Amino acid sequence: MRKxxxxxxxxxxxxxxxxxxxxxxxxxxxxxxxxxxxxxxxxATFDIKKCDLHKLxxxxxLQAVLSREEGLQYYRTMQTMRRMELKADQLYKQKIIRGFxxxxxxxxxxxxxxxxxxxxxxxLITAYRxxxxxxxxxxxxxxxxxxxxxxxxGIAKGKGGSMHMYTKHFYGGNGIVGAQVPLGAxxxxxxxxxxxxxxxxxxxxxxxxxxxQIFETYNMASLWKLPCIFICENNKYGMGTxxxxxxxxxxxxxxxxxxxxxxxxxxxxxxxxxxxKLAAEHCRSGKGPILMELQTYRYHGHSxxxxxxxxxxxxxxxxxxxKSDPISMLKDRMLSNNxxxxxxxxxxxxxxxxxxxxxxxxxxxxxxxxxxxxxxxxFYNDPPMEVRGTNPWTKxxxxx
Amino acid sequence: MASLRCFLRxxxxxxSAGLRREFHRTPPAAVQxxxxxALNQAMDEELERDERVFLLGEEVAQYDGAYxxxxxxxxxxxxxxIIDTPITEMGFAGIAVGAAMxxxxxxxxxxxxxxxxxxxxQVINSAAKTYYMSAGLQPIPIVFRGPNxxxxxxxxxxxxxxxxxxxxxxxxxxxxxxxxEDSKGLLKSAIRDDNPVVFxxxxxxxxxxxxxxxxxQSKDFIIPIGKAKLERQGNHVTLVSxxxxxxLCLDAAAVLAKEGIECEVINMRTIRPLDAEAIETSIMKTNxxxxxxxxxxxxxxxxxxxxxxxxxxxxxxxxxxxVRVTGVDIPMPYAKILEDxxxxxxxxxxxxxxxxxNV
Numbered sequence: 224m225r226k227x228x229x230x231x232x233x234x235x236x237x238x239x240x241x242x243x244x245x246x247x248x249x250x251x252x253x254x255x256x257x258x259x260x261x262x263x264x265x266x267a268t269f270d271i272k273k274c275d276l277h278k279l280x281x282x283x284x285l286q287a288v289l290s291r292e293e294g295l296q297y298y299r300t301m302q303t304m305r306r307m308e309l310k311a312d313q314l315y316k317q318k319i320i321r322g323f324x325x326x327x328x329x330x331x332x333x334x335x336x337x338x339x340x341x342x343x344x345x346x347l348i349t350a351y352r353x354x355x356x357x358x359x360x361x362x363x364x365x366x367x368x369x370x371x372x373x374x375x376x377g378i379a380k381g382k383g384g385s386m387h388m389y390t391k392h393f394y395g396g397n398g399i400v401g402a403q404v405p406l407g408a409x410x411x412x413x414x415x416x417x418x419x420x421x422x423x424x425x426x427x428x429x430x431x432x433x434x435x436q437i438f439e440t441y442n443m444a445s446l447w448k449l450p451c452i453f454i455c456e457n458n459k460y461g462m463g464t465x466x467x468x469x470x471x472x473x474x475x476x477x478x479x480x481x482x483x484x485x486x487x488x489x490x491x492x493x494x495x496x497x498x499x500k501l502a503a504e505h506c507r508s509g510k511g512p513i514l515m516e517l518q519t520y521r522y523h524g525h526s527x528x529x530x531x532x533x534x535x536x537x538x539x540x541x542x543x544x545x546k547s548d549p550i551s552m553l554k555d556r557m558l559s560n561n562x563x564x565x566x567x568x569x570x571x572x573x574x575x576x577x578x579x580x581x582x583x584x585x586x587x588x589x590x591x592x593x594x595x596x597x598x599x600x601x602f603y604n605d606p607p608m609e610v611r612g613t614n615p616w617t618k619x620x621x622x623x
Numbered sequence: 624m625a626s627l628r629c630f631l632r633x634x635x636x637x638x639s640a641g642l643r644r645e646f647h648r649t650p651p652a653a654v655q656x657x658x659x660x661a662l663n664q665a666m667d668e669e670l671e672r673d674e675r676v677f678l679l680g681e682e683v684a685q686y687d688g689a690y691x692x693x694x695x696x697x698x699x700x701x702x703x704x705i706i707d708t709p710i711t712e713m714g715f716a717g718i719a720v721g722a723a724m725x726x727x728x729x730x731x732x733x734x735x736x737x738x739x740x741x742x743x744x745q746v747i748n749s750a751a752k753t754y755y756m757s758a759g760l761q762p763i764p765i766v767f768r769g770p771n772x773x774x775x776x777x778x779x780x781x782x783x784x785x786x787x788x789x790x791x792x793x794x795x796x797x798x799x800x801x802x803x804e805d806s807k808g809l810l811k812s813a814i815r816d817d818n819p820v821v822f823x824x825x826x827x828x829x830x831x832x833x834x835x836x837x838x839x840q841s842k843d844f845i846i847p848i849g850k851a852k853l854e855r856q857g858n859h860v861t862l863v864s865x866x867x868x869x870x871l872c873l874d875a876a877a878v879l880a881k882e883g884i885e886c887e888v889i890n891m892r893t894i895r896p897l898d899a900e901a902i903e904t905s906i907m908k909t910n911x912x913x914x915x916x917x918x919x920x921x922x923x924x925x926x927x928x929x930x931x932x933x934x935x936x937x938x939x940x941x942x943x944x945x946v947r948v949t950g951v952d953i954p955m956p957y958a959k960i961l962e963d964x965x966x967x968x969x970x971x972x973x974x975x976x977x978x979x980x981n982v
Contacts, residue, residue, distance in 0.1 A: 379760065394721070405716070406718075406720055406745075413724075439715075443715065604817040610793075
């Protein structure tokens with residue numbers, strides 16, 4: 224076994240490096256753990272794409288260091304996200320999930336990269352394509368899927384659905400396009416007010432980027448120097464409208480005008496991470512808000528009711544999948560630098576698949592919320608009250 | 624003029640409001656306080672009491688408030704707690720809601736509620752619904768306050784009453800004070816409430832002085848949200864009203880009393896949740912109901928009250944159909960004579976009472 228792995232890793236090491244990755248030999252031959260695996264490279268440095276800058280002196284570094292542990296963790300999270308979204312697709316087609324379902328597959332590097340650049344004690348808010356962020360912010364696959372299927376074990380007890388999932392320091396999941404941006408700045412205001420050196424990451428899409436309230440928010444965030452990282456996830460299409468047809472200026476990272484901005488390769492988790500680190504440093508040093516545009520892509524249509532091919536070509540989708548898939552990119556990097564083995568990654572895939580299957584099983588078998596819960600959670604910290612039912616004789620009970 | 628009359632109507636002797644406490648034998652001292660000062664006191668006390676409370680809105684800081692409601696607060700509490708915003712309602716209302724999500728207790732002032740329409744999505748979709756959508760994970764302790772309804776000569780775009788609009792939505796509490804005590808006690812309650820409260824003031828009431836009891840002057844004086852107040856007892860007809868129209872009801876009641884008609888006047892204080900029980904109890908005594916509001920008739924506050932009475936136990940006690948006295952169903956005109964005839968006058972209330980009682 225050991226011999227076979229050594230042979231394989233030798234072969235992989237010998238193959239041409241991808242993306243100009245270089246191997247830093249820092250005792251690379253030393254066995255890192257007590258596992259029976261062959262020696263793995265504990266960390267490697269990779270070249271990452273240069274970011275376009277707007278009113279910024281310096282961008283993120285052009286190289287990123289990735290440790291084996293980090294790599295495995297990013298891989299696992301992105302794979303979990305990917306499989307979770309694909310399972311949601313399946314369940315939706317089986318009509319077990321209903322209503323709106325906006326899938327995130329293709330954009331995994333954004334959510335994972337951002338989380339890698341901030342702390343869990345920081346805050347984050349996004350729009351409706353939110354399943355990935357619910358995961359990175361501490362939600363479990365089980366409770367996310369059960370929320371999609373509308374069961375009592377869902378993260379919002381089945382009352383929110385796809386677009387309204389919340390965890391600690393994660394403010395959803397918001398259905399109204401653009402409304403989350405002022406909310407995020409408000410969270411940042413609270414961070415500054417309470418003086419805990421926390422910041423708020425405030426996400427929106429290329430479609431939302433034209434919303435007036437976002438410009439109102441840029442103004443106030445800048446005036447009051449709020450610790451807010453505005454992030455535009457530009458997946459090139461706002462529903463079915465391409466960016467060229469929606470925006471007079473598609474340089475979303477410049478739209479903040481007086482707010483410094485950078486345009487980032489959103490398919491590369493390391494690029495996203497380094498940019499986020501820079502942005503976080505900017506905010507925490509009291510300089511005020513900063514804007515990041517992540518260039519990314521969604522494989523699915525806008526939502527489950529959109530096949531996603533009437534306004535773009537299948538070729539385009541296929542091209543991105545084969546050339547820029549975020550998970551493949553990370554996998555190739557790790558394998559070609561002997562940071563993990565094919566088996567190891569396969570094992571992670573198997574574990575992830577099992578986790579998703581279990582979650583789907585739970586999500587399809589958990590009972591729906593009890594009818595008693597219908598009127599609860601109207602008010603917080605209030606005595607129980609009566610709510611009118613559908614007719615005057617029906618009085619329903621509501622508790623906080 | 625109306626203010627003087629209404630002040631006298633409160634049934635207490637103005638002179639005996641002992642303004643100087645010299646002898647230990649004098650009764651507890653009530654003082655004259657305008658609605659404006661009462662609101663100011665409420666905010667001042669709550670800002671002092673809880674570090675997380677802050678005020679934001681247009682002109683609230685250095686201008687001392689467009690209507691001087693926040694006079695002196697910026698000088699006392701500074702830039703961190705009293706924040707002047709640009710003229711961007713949707714943006715700053717959203718920021719206020721976000722701040723509430725993250726642990727602060729904002730008071731978001733709309734210069735008038737007409738401008739809240741620009742931000743109404745944040746009030747309804749971000750504030751009102753979130754606690755429910757999150758199944759209890761995310762409360763929003765916020766107060767949206769400002770003047771509501773008709774003023775004087777400000778014409779159509781600045782005169783709309785939003786009581787019905789906001790009261791339509793579950794997840795909001797909607798409060799509409801009348802007197803200085805109402806204003807102080809209810810605003811303090813609203814600020815202490817862990818839920819979104821829409822606090823509808825009235826510009827024409829700001830300068831009106833009311834007697835404020837010693838109890839009401841205390842820093843812990845609060846009035847519970849959701850309970851109406853009986854302002855005047857009577858046997859013949861129940862008048863239900865909110866905000867400035869309560870003054871008119873009391874004035875009409877005084878005139879009718881001379882003719883032997885005793886009106887029971889209920890000051891709603893809170894529009895949502897509606898204190899239907901107080902109204903029902905009164906109807907069971909008087910057998911007649913008239914609602915009085917400044918807003919438009921269709922789908923209004925009065926419409927809701929009448930529907931509830933129809934559906935409830937008090938219906939059987941009505942000796943005549945319940946009716947509504949409302950603003951005229953038109954955008955507010957500018958010319959004084961037109962404006963005066965666009966909102967209920969005392970004579971309209973008197974007329975409606977007599978029609979209802981068939982006298």
